[in-house]
Amino acid sequence: MSRAQVIASRLRGLFGRDRLDTELDQEVRFHLETQIEDNLAAGMDPVEARRAALRSFGGIEPMKETIQGPPGVRLYRGDSAGSAVRASRSAQKPGLHGDVGDRAGPGDRRSTACHVLNAVLFPAASSSAGLAISRFQSRNACRAKRP
C-alpha cells in the first residue's frame, strides 16, 4: 500500500470514527429525552424525571468507554463501507488514535488534530515497533496540548 493510500485510509477511519461518535450522541439524546417525557407523563416533576432517566441509563461516559476503549491511544477499524468502529483490542487494519481524554468531545479540534497528525506522521504504525513508538509519541504530543 502506498503512503498516499495509507493516509487516505486513515482519514476515512478518522471521519468514520467521528460519525460514530455523533450517531451515538444522537441515540443517547433521543433515549434520555424520550425517557424524561415518559417520566413526566407518569407524574414526576421535571427535576426528578431527568434524574430518574439518567439513573436508569446508568452513566453515559462508562457506556462510551465500553464502546471506544479507555482514553489514550486506541486502535480503531475503518472500512470503506463507512462503518468505522473502534476496536481497542482488534488488530484489524490498525490505525492510531490519540485522545486528549474525556474532556475532548468528538468535534474537539485538539482531538481531531491528533488524529490527523497520527494519520500523516505515523503511516507505518501497523508494524509492532512503529506502533509502540507512535503510541508513546502520540500520547505525549496530545496530552501536551491539554490546557
Place this chain on the structure above:
Amino acid sequence: MHGYGIARRIGQISKEVLQLNQGTLYPALLRMEQDGWIASRWGASEKNRKAKFYSITGAGRRRLVKETEDWRRMSSTIERFLGFDPGEPAEEHG
C-alpha cells in the same frame, strides 16, 4: 425498534424483573451490528424525532436459533442438577 423501545420491551417482557442498566444496551447493539446480526437505519420516531431503528438480519435469526438451542440445553442441564436427588440411582445410559 429503537434502542429506547428495546430497553422498554426488555423491562415489560421480564415484568420488570430484569432491571437493565440501559446504557449497556448500546455497546451490545453495536457489537451485534458489527457481527452482522442486526442492521440499523435512521428514521422518525412516533413523536417525529430522529431515532435509530434496529432490525434483525438473516444471520441474526440463524444465530438466535443457535443461541436459543444452546440456552435450552444449558438450562435443562442446570435444572437436572437442581432437581438431583442424591438418594436416587443414577440413570444408566448406553
